[in-house]
Ligand SMILES: [Fe+2]
């Protein structure tokens with residue numbers, strides 16, 4: 720196992736779930752709720768697992784990626800994005816499922832999450848592949864997968880101040 724592969728696979732599953740919603744514009748609110756609830760859990764648990772298990776190691780071992788000067792910048796960018804994703808997810812629940820406003824806010828989650836995944840893949844994941852051992856990548860992958868299994872029913876997403884996070888994990 721390799722944490723960079725586990726994260727990539729999660730990202731693919733998130734993209735696949737947004738694609739599924741694209742096919743559901745005529746679907747019932749119950750069906751939409753089923754798919755959205757699952758996607759919400761995937762997004763929130765994935766971000767939390769990264770904050771607990773991936774970014775602390777990146778801060779220690781990273782050297783900066785293609786368009787980030789340092790692991791601190793990569794991490795701060797990511798935590799900032801995770802907050803945007805959590806806030807966009809929270810906004811979805813303010814609207815009736817299947818309403819125009821609901822679809823708009825789901826689209827905003829897709830947009831901020833899509834931008835974030837691309838940056839994370841280009842920065843943190845790339846940096847980690849080049850500077851972390853396969854043994855460490857394996858052990859984090861295991862812990863990450865166990866965390867996701869343990870929280871398969873979801874968590875309460877909570878924003879984290881990016882600067883405080885970086886300071887606490889240096
Ligand atoms: Fe991610």
Ligand SMILES: [Fe+2]
Pocket residue numbers: 766769797801835839
């Ligand atoms: Fe992330």
